[in-house]
Structures are given as structure tokens and as C-alpha cells.
Amino acid sequence: MSKIVTRSIVIDADVARSAGNSPDSSGVAKACRDFLQAVLDICHHAVWTPEIAAEWKRHASRFSRKWRVQMVGRRKLDEMEALPVAGLESRVIATNDQGLLPEEISKDMHLVYAAIAAESPVASCDTAIRRRLVKALPRASELQSVIWVDPSDQAAAPLDWLKQGAPSEKQRQLGYEGT
Amino acid sequence: MATSKRGSLGNWPSVKAVELSGFKSVFSPTTVDLAPITLLAGANSSGKSSFMQALVLLKQTLEAQIDPGPLKLGGPNVHFSFADQFLSRIGKGKEASAFKLGFTFDHPGCVQLTIGRGKETPIEVREFVVEDEASKVTLRLGMTSNEIEAQLPDGYKAQTPHGFKANEIEYYVEPSRFLLNYQARLKGGPDRLLAGGGRHLFTLRLMNFLSRFIHLPGLRGHPLRRYPLAAVGKAFPGLFGPEYTASIISAWQDAKGDDAKQKLNEVGTDLHDLGLTWKVAAKRVSDAEAELLVGRLQSSVRGGAHDLVNIADVGFGVSQVLPVVVALHVAEAEQTVYLEQPEIHLHPAAQVVLARVLARAIARGVRVIVETHSSSLLLALQTLVAEGAELHPDDVRLYWFTRDPKTGETQVSPASLDQEGAFGNWPVDFGKVELQLESRYLDALDARHGAK
Numbered sequence: 001m002s003k004i005v006t007r008s009i010v011i012d013a014d015v016a017r018s019a020g021n022s023p024d025s026s027g028v029a030k031a032c033r034d035f036l037q038a039v040l041d042i043c044h045h046a047v048w049t050p051e052i053a054a055e056w057k058r059h060a061s062r063f064s065r066k067w068r069v070q071m072v073g074r075r076k077l078d079e080m081e082a083l084p085v086a087g088l089e090s091r092v093i094a095t096n097d098q099g100l101l102p103e104e105i106s107k108d109m110h111l112v113y114a115a116i117a118a119e120s121p122v123a124s125c126d127t128a129i130r131r132r133l134v135k136a137l138p139r140a141s142e143l144q145s146v147i148w149v150d151p152s153d154q155a156a157a158p159l160d161w162l163k164q165g166a167p168s169e170k171q172r173q174l175g176y177e178g179t
Numbered sequence: 180m181a182t183s184k185r186g187s188l189g190n191w192p193s194v195k196a197v198e199l200s201g202f203k204s205v206f207s208p209t210t211v212d213l214a215p216i217t218l219l220a221g222a223n224s225s226g227k228s229s230f231m232q233a234l235v236l237l238k239q240t241l242e243a244q245i246d247p248g249p250l251k252l253g254g255p256n257v258h259f260s261f262a263d264q265f266l267s268r269i270g271k272g273k274e275a276s277a278f279k280l281g282f283t284f285d286h287p288g289c290v291q292l293t294i295g296r297g298k299e300t301p302i303e304v305r306e307f308v309v310e311d312e313a314s315k316v317t318l319r320l321g322m323t324s325n326e327i328e329a330q331l332p333d334g335y336k337a338q339t340p341h342g343f344k345a346n347e348i349e350y351y352v353e354p355s356r357f358l359l360n361y362q363a364r365l366k367g368g369p370d371r372l373l374a375g376g377g378r379h380l381f382t383l384r385l386m387n388f389l390s391r392f393i394h395l396p397g398l399r400g401h402p403l404r405r406y407p408l409a410a411v412g413k414a415f416p417g418l419f420g421p422e423y424t425a426s427i428i429s430a431w432q433d434a435k436g437d438d439a440k441q442k443l444n445e446v447g448t449d450l451h452d453l454g455l456t457w458k459v460a461a462k463r464v465s466d467a468e469a470e471l472l473v474g475r476l477q478s479s480v481r482g483g484a485h486d487l488v489n490i491a492d493v494g495f496g497v498s499q500v501l502p503v504v505v506a507l508h509v510a511e512a513e514q515t516v517y518l519e520q521p522e523i524h525l526h527p528a529a530q531v532v533l534a535r536v537l538a539r540a541i542a543r544g545v546r547v548i549v550e551t552h553s554s555s556l557l558l559a560l561q562t563l564v565a566e567g568a569e570l571h572p573d574d575v576r577l578y579w580f581t582r583d584p585k586t587g588e589t590q591v592s593p594a595s596l597d598q599e600g601a602f603g604n605w606p607v608d609f610g611k612v613e614l615q616l617e618s619r620y621l622d623a624l625d626a627r628h629g630a631k
Contacts, residue, residue: 020621022621022624022625023624023625023627023628024625024628025625025628025629027625029621029625030621030622030625033618033621033622034618037614037615037618040611040614041611062617063614063617063618063621066610066613066614066617067614069558069610070610070611070614072599072600072601073558073561073600073601073602073607073610074601074602074603074604074605075597075601075602075603075604
């Protein structure tokens with residue numbers, strides 16, 4: 001039997017929030033629940049910085065609380081600090097041409113810092129911040145190799161990606177989208 | 180953290196771990212370390228009860244009034260008719276003709292029993308080993324005097340009586356239920372026992388462990404209007420059920436000391452915290468029987484001291500959990516209480532409080548083995564450890580039982596809690612089952628609202 005490859009994944013609190021949305025006719029909630037369950041079942045870990053923890057607490061749903069309890073029990077929340085990368089936030093804000101407020105960008109930078117610090121992929125349904133980061137690529141080379149997966153995007157086959165060990169496939173890199 | 184009485188037996192060795200093989204679905208050697216709280220969990224028919232049946236089989240053998248030989252197969256704690264019913268048969272080449280049960284202590288050393296089909300009797304003790312730092316004595320039926328004597332350190336040998344020579348002493352093995360003992364006598368003389376035989380301290384400690392072992396079965400019966408009264412001592416032969424409960428409550432009421440009064444109050448506190456009642460009392464209806472009465476309300480109210488009703492007239496939760504609470508309070512330091520499904524008939528909120536009741540018991544030095552299917556109890560124990568006030572990580576040891584889908588052999592995965600109450604890579608599925616159900620329910624709601 002082949003060994004199961006597991007990784008630590010940066011999971012945006014919007015996945016936690018969406019997972020608990022009910023009723024939800026868009027399919028996003030179910031996709032997020034399936035994603036979180038797969039992370040637990042496949043034994044992947046989650047990167048857990050103070051900023052991510054705070055966001056999860058803010059957006060917690062009953063489902064995400066239970067999921068977190070299971071992850072903590074199995075020691076699969078990898079607690080760590082992820083310091084800001086010098087100047088990255090201002091460079092991303094400087095390329096903002098979508099009318100996003102600076103604070104709308106700042107609030108999600110903790111995901112990027114965690115991904116860079118842990119060398120981990122990001123799972124987030126927030127397409128706006130992803131577009132923003134891709135836009136910033138010319139001025140922020142640190143973002144090139146960040147893997148970004150949308151659990152609600154069935155075309156991206158997120159569950160298969162988890163089963164395969166959450167590999168750092170080139171086509172999932174922000175830099176790939178920017179080419 | 181509560182003041183603990185743990186280790187109050189000083190230098191007396193206590194059973195620290197049990198190793199079993201060849202018994203029912205437990206074919207390969209399987210060890211369970213006994214922590215203050217040892218939690219056994221797993222799917223139905225995964226082997227939890229089988230593991231414990233080996234222990235209670237010894238308990239009921241020891242307690243049998245008429246010597247049953249090596250094992251009392253049919254008894255209150257477990258019932259077998261033939262050895263084949265407990266010897267492992269889990270496939271080709273995996274058939275046991277004997278089972279082995281080993282006990283290690285918190286002092287270096289162990290006692291090991293091998294019991295199986297006999298040549299002349301249906302069941303016999305094939306081997307009995309006692310090992311300590313200084314010696315290892317292996318006894319089998321029919322061993323020669325020389326074989327026995329060669330193993331004995333000097334201090335263990337018989338004293339030669341005045342006027343006799345050492346070579347006039349002969350040793351022999353004598354069975355005593357599931358134990359084998361060596362004895363010494365004068366050759367050809369009257370069957371006169373000499374000093375020097377007898378039982379090792381570990382054997383005595385094992386017998387003490389088993390004879391004081393309190394067993395609460397999962398099925399605790401319908402509540403009755405009156406219960407026969409039993410003598411109350413330190414040991415509780417057979418199953419610990421409502422009869423013992425009524426007798427103990429009655430004895431505590433009759434006792435003059437503050438100790439008994441305190442125990443009654445503590446039982447009331449536990450029941451109150453469990454959300455069930457605030458008072459329990461026994462009312463003798465004859466010299467041989469008593470009624471069990473409980474407070475009609477959950478909490479005491481002014482003038483409510485006599486507002487008691489028969490236990491048969493209140494919900495099942497009280498009658499099912501009362502023996503659990505009383506057993507935990509009657510048990511003394513280092514005494515082991517084995518609870519099968521203590522959570523039955525309890526509301527989830529009470530199952531959470533049950534963790535605190537267990538924590539209070541081990542603070543008194545009681546040791547508890549809990550067989551459970553309660554995710555609430557497990558999470559509540561994890562929470563008490565994470566909170567850091569009532570339980571220490573070392574207080575809890577977890578065992579998850581599964582069965583090999585092809586052979587049916589029991590496999591056991593141990594785990595410990597860390598300071599955050601996490602158990603790590605332990606294959607418990609309680610929480611996952613709840614999460615899956617929650618997901619399924621939300622999926623169903625979404626489907627009703629036209630999710631893609």
C-alpha cells in the first residue's frame with residue numbers, strides 16, 4: 001500500500017464560515033464541508049497562526065468548531081508564528097486597481113505570510129484576494145510559487161488534489177496564473 | 180489540581196499493566212497499561228469486553244465458594260461452558276490451545292499465567308511464572324523437586340528441620356485455582372509442610388487486585404422497589420449492582436463516623452452535578468431488604484429533606500448511574516473499578532459531568548477502567564486535561580480497539596493525552612462520525628434548497 005502523503009495547509013476562515021452556511025443552494029457550503037472532512041480523513045494538517053486562529057474564531061460555525069476539535073485532538077493543527085514579509089503588503093496595495101480598500105487587502109495578508117513561512121498551499125474561496133495577489137506578481141516575486149486552491153471550484157478538483165497529497169503543482173501556483 | 184491520594188500504598192506493588200494473548204479475538208500479545216483512568220473504546224464487537232473478560236474470569240474464579248479448579252467458567256461476571264469458547268480461533272495457524280495473562284507491577288517484575296486445555300482435565304494451569312529483580316520461578320504441574328529447587332534463591336528455600344538433612348526435603352507444585360504454588364515437605368514422612376513455600380508478594384498483590392476489583396456491568400437491570408441487603412466490606416464479589424448500592428447506602432447511614440456521612444454527601448453532590456437528584460437514602464423495610472430512595476427534585480429546597488421517592492419511580496438515568504457513583508466512592512485508594520458503559524441512559528450533559536466524577540474518584544486514589552462509546556465523555560476528559568485543574572495528562576490512558584476485517588483479530592492502539600488534551604494519531608472515530616453526520620444533515624438541507 002502506498003504511503004499517504006500529508007501536508008500542512010493554510011485554510012482561510014472563509015472556508016470555515018462557508019462550511020456552516022445553511023441552507024445554501026450554491027453548492028459552496030457542501031464543497032467546503034467536503035474539503036474540511038477530506039483534510040481530516042486524509043490526515044493533512046492545518047497551519048495555525050495566531051492570525052488564522054483569530055479569523056477562524058470570528059467566522060466559526062458549529063461545523064467548523066467540531067472540525068477544529070477533531071483536528072486539535074489529532075494534533076493536526078500546526079501552531080506557528082508567521083511574521084509579515086517586509087514591504088509585501090504595501091507592494092500588493094500599490095497595485096490595487098480594483099477599488100479595494102487597503103484594509104480589505106491587509107486582512108487577508110496573514111494567509112500569504114503563513115503560506116510563505118510554512119511553505120504551504122492556501123485553501124481559500126476568496127477569489128477577489130487571489131486576483132489581487134496575481135495582479136501584484138510583477139512587484140511581489142515572493143508570491144510566484146504560492147499554491148492557491150479554491151475548495152469551492154470543482155473544476156480545480158480540490159478533493160482529488162488533497163487525496164494526491166496536496167502537491168505543489170505548477171498550474172496551481174499564483175505565478176502560473178500570472179503568466 | 181485536587182490533592183491526590185495516589186500511591187498511598189507506599190512500597191506495596193500495584194498492578195501496572197495487563198498483557199493478554201490467545202483469548203477470544205485477542206490472539207497476539209496485547210498490553211493495556213493501567214493509568215488512573217484507562218479508557219477502552221472502539222466499535223461494537225472489537226474486543227474491549229473480551230480483553231476484560233479474561234480479568235473478570237480470574238476474579239470470579241477467586242471468589243467461587245466451591246473450588247472450581249483452574250477457572251470458574253460460568254459465573255456472575257462472565258459465562259462460558261467450554262474452553263473452546265474463550266481460546267482464540269481466528270484462522271489457520273492462529274488457534275490457541277492456551278491463553279496467557281501477564282501482570283506487571285510498579286516494582287520490577289511480573290506474574291504470568293498460561294491456562295489452557297489440559298491432558299487429564301478439560302482446563303489446567305500450564306505454567307505459572309513469578310519474576311522479580313532477584314529471581315524467576317517457573318512452575319508447571321509435575322515438575323520434579325530438583326527442577327523446582329534449582330530455581331529458588333536461598334531466601335525462598337525451605338528451612339531444614341532439626342535432625343534432618345537438606346536432601347530429605349522435597350519440593351512439589353500444588354495448584355490452587357489459577358495459581359501454581361511450590362511447597363516443601365519431608366520425603367516419605369507425613370505430608371508436613373515446611374516453612375519456605377507459599378506465595379510471592381507479587382502473587383499476593385495480584386490476588387488482592389482481583390479480589391477487590393469492582394465490576395459494574397453494562398446491563399444494570401430494571402430498578403426494583405426493594406433490594407436484598409448484602410454485607411459491606413472492602414471486596415464486592417460478583418457484579419456490583421443495585422443490591423450492593425442499597426447495602427452501602429444503608430451501611431453509611433447506620434455508621435457513626437463522619438467518614439460515612441461525608442461519603443453520602445459526596446454521592447449526593449455527584450448526583451446533583453449530574454443533574455439527577457440531590458439526595459439518596461436507603462430505608463430498611465426488613466432485616467434483609469431496603470428501599471432505595473432519591474430526592475424527587477434535582478436540588479434541595481427548604482423543607483425538602485423528606486421529599487424522597489422510590490428509585491423505581493424516577494427516570495432510568497438515576498438507577499443506572501447510582502451504582503457507578505457509589506462504586507467510585509466505596510472504592511479505596513488503589514482499588515480498581517471497571518465500568519462498562521457508565522454513560523448508558525445519561526443525557527449528553529450528564530455524560531460531560533461524568534468525566535468530572537471520574538476525576539474526583541482518581542483524586543481519591545481510585546483507579547478506573549472505563550469501557551465507553553461516549554464521545555462526550557472522551558471530549559470532557561480531554562477538556563479537563565486541557566483546563567489543567569482537575570486532570571493531568573498522565574492520569575488518562577486511551578485504548579482504541581478494532582478488529583482485522585479478514586481475520587477478526589483484535590488490534591489495540593494506545594494513546595496518551597498531552598497537556599492540551601490532544602491524543603494525536605489515535606484512530607478514534609467518535610468525533611468523525613458526528614462530523615460526518617453533521618455534514619450529511621447540512622447536505623440534506625442544502626439539497627432541499629436546490630444546491631447544485
